[in-house]
Amino acid sequence: MEFEVKAKLKYKVKSDSSIILSIHASDKYQKIVDETLIISPKIVATEMESAWEGNRLISLAVKPAENLSITYKAIVNNSFKIKEIRNVREADIAKLPSDVLPYLYPSRYCQSDKLYRLANNMFGYKKNDFEKVQALTYWIYLNVEYLSGSTDSETSAYDTVTEQAGVCRDFAHLGIALCRALTIPARYFTGYAYLLQPQDFHACFEAYINGQWLLFDATKLVPLNGMIKIATGRDAADAAVANIFGDVDFVSSAVSCDLVDQSLEPFYADHEQNFAISYT
Amino acid sequence: MEFEVKAKLKYKVKSDSSIILSIHASDKYQKIVDETLIISPKIVATEMESAWEGNRLISLAVKPAENLSITYKAIVNNSFKIKEIRNVREADIAKLPSDVLPYLYPSRYCQSDKLYRLANNMFGYKKNDFEKVQALTYWIYLNVEYLSGSTDSETSAYDTVTEQAGVCRDFAHLGIALCRALTIPARYFTGYAYLLQPQDFHACFEAYINGQWLLFDATKLVPLNGMIKIATGRDAADAAVANIFGDVDFVSSAVSCDLVDQSLEPFYADHEQNFAISYT
């Protein structure tokens, strides 16, 4: 499907600073038809590939400015497959690819080591990894209240499992932490999302099942086939929209994601059916 | 310097399980003269390279066994340089290599985002990054009590900065978190350590200064030039000695590190002098 995505970020820069942005559509597994990046006042942005995940980053060395404006636009063909999931095999940890292993360990916002008993008490009875992830995703959907402003950048899965309120990032972190506590590799996924209201960046998560990464979204806010991937990582600490080093105030952001030339038959995962979506 | 290192781990395995061990001496920047790995009962170990750090891992698929014994021995020439540190430049974040960037972000045990004000209040006045790391390392040494058993696998830098007791792992996590809070990349370093009493694996940390990784150890328990590196990572979640998936009881470990054929002139970093040690 072809989408037009836009992100416009504004900052007030008060001292010489560095900004590292993760707003570019990923060029892995999806096709970027066209893209532009406009920075005002004009400065040179360095594009990098993140060391571990291969995410696209841009790095800016900025000078003090009342209004620093960064506008990214792209036309992207996202790429996904909707798959019927059968014959689910338990992950054989000893044979996992080494680039999947890190997603089994606890991370900053996903303290899976503290959730081991809870996850197994709640979802351990399910008969395979796919059903476990479906069940935990649905449990989050039913029990965690989507509540803007209820959490902040320090909120982690350990908080959300008990406080049961949060935003998409918190839903994703809790899903990841529960997966890892059940010995299922899981990672954070951010992107542009078609039909998200209010429009913003979105976050959900992928679980590694039958040798492939499948996408899950406990918020149920958007169709799963309307995602344009920006980045993956162990959690939001790996895939923040912006990392800022210096004295910079965030002013505003505007994000959009529109369908270009087709209608989309929305795919929403049903927790009782054997279909899932993969973006890799 | 040439060292003989040994690690003998014993487990009781109660169900089919996977064990991933990080006990092999690194083969980067140091020379492995000889090494053996003996597993009893005999099973095949798969050696892997960790995806991000390039650490050596071995992966074991184990069957139930009263006594699973794993013995690693190696003769290793460690490799280090003691350097005079002059003309310390502040890290230019926008130009950091992409494989250094991840060490600026908060991680599971090193919640640098929560320590920003504290770190800057305590060490921000120091005139460059090297002096900051020296000062924070010395502060940890003076204020945190080395106390076996006072902490566990859930203890993080956020706890240690206040509770002020812990073991080498906790000292390292606090050092790393304070560095990152000061916008200095820092990572966890584990290895064998000559003269460590009681003998065990050791952990300390590296900070990225003037484009190179320098080693710091807030415990001051061992000479800094008697380390044989096993692994680096963002924190202990990346570089655990063992990750176990299944029903396995730890029984015992015995670790040693002996100097083979020379005498060692011990190097201990002094927080007021301009010398540091690098293992890369």
Place this chain on the structure above:
Amino acid sequence: MEFEVKAKLKYKVKSDSSIILSIHASDKYQKIVDETLIISPKIVATEMESAWEGNRLISLAVKPAENLSITYKAIVNNSFKIKEIRNVREADIAKLPSDVLPYLYPSRYCQSDKLYRLANNMFGYKKNDFEKVQALTYWIYLNVEYLSGSTDSETSAYDTVTEQAGVCRDFAHLGIALCRALTIPARYFTGYAYLLQPQDFHACFEAYINGQWLLFDATKLVPLNGMIKIATGRDAADAAVANIFGDVDFVSSAVSCDLVDQSLEPFYADHEQNFAISYT
């Protein structure tokens, strides 16, 4: 019922210190037939009544001693009523006695303010306060593993609700926190407990329902009518066995509780029946 209770505590005192003990059987709602307190080396113990709860405390000013031994023995007639609970009324907060109000608020180990959504999601559907407390007590019993040594003096209800392991104190804290999150006053209850294995002090909790304090024990380790009350409080911070100020090492404790002259028909609360026990 008449019980003989004993507690023998041993300490090594390394500096002039103060010890405040809460080991005396309460003299409210139960009859102390006989009691003795022997301290060796001999020192004078001052008995006090705690300011808020009216618990009996003894305060000792101790000098350095290799072996400080404190032995308390008593013959006590405990007093309880087993009641059928019908027509449960919701607590009218605006009319609660002022000495019940404090038990609605969060306390050190019972952070009910963080458990509001979880408690209401899990137990809010039950049709009255009694059924809610029965249900939450039973949920704790089913999901939290009784595991000696799994927790320490810093563990709180916020931890236990997620980590799902602990000892009697943790079971009690979680019960209290969930009650308060449901706007049901609840308090900590410590005492001697008949048939507790291994023998030790016990902790459980009381909830305020229909204008009376009812006892609940999520551990299900002992009959509810074999309790000899020592103290109540908001949580363990109010009702610790010992508060020590100075350099004193705990050496050992031995606790016992024996039935004197009768057989006891054990009462265990069943979470589906309308009976409860009250000690006030």
Place this chain on the structure above:
Amino acid sequence: MEFEVKAKLKYKVKSDSSIILSIHASDKYQKIVDETLIISPKIVATEMESAWEGNRLISLAVKPAENLSITYKAIVNNSFKIKEIRNVREADIAKLPSDVLPYLYPSRYCQSDKLYRLANNMFGYKKNDFEKVQALTYWIYLNVEYLSGSTDSETSAYDTVTEQAGVCRDFAHLGIALCRALTIPARYFTGYAYLLQPQDFHACFEAYINGQWLLFDATKLVPLNGMIKIATGRDAADAAVANIFGDVDFVSSAVSCDLVDQSLEPFYADHEQNFAISYT
């Protein structure tokens, strides 16, 4: 000194609810010359004395209402003594009055048990309890940034000691926790405060030194002799302005405190001088 204090609170009540307010000036140690309470729509408020502290509470059973408005006004003669503090004696714990003892223990927001080493490392060298409290109050003043909106109702001393930002409540909690970690009884103190900008309720803390409660305020925002006491407690959980049980939205509050007929010679405690203020 005579002050006129006012508090006007507005709520939107969405269901039958209970509200317990702590906005009345205390009638202990100060003289209430005149006071009025107006509630609109008119309902009967029940005045109570809190069980433990003797604070004045009013309890309201409220019905759904678009605008519930509660207005309290009073003319109060506050009462304080400025004292020279000499010959400071260490608290003899074994002889403390039983109503002072609870202020030595950890509470919800003041986890003194976790701050023991830190407090003693930082302030243990001071030669008596008064100097310790002066030093810790001054340290908080220097290191914790007063930042509206940086914290919420879950923030505790354990957070503030590390995150080093907060509002008056957080400054008070940290002061209390550090005192208790040094074995100095300390409690939370709320009131109206003359010259506070912006006008609001204020919070600070009292420490028990030489057998009396002395007032400390690490914010240094107001003169210490312009306080009109509302309540004391172990921490904010005991002395909240409002405890609400039901579906009630806070709309606004307006608070003022004016000097009636005299000029005030402001008293600000200096951390290096031997003067302190007592409100009891």
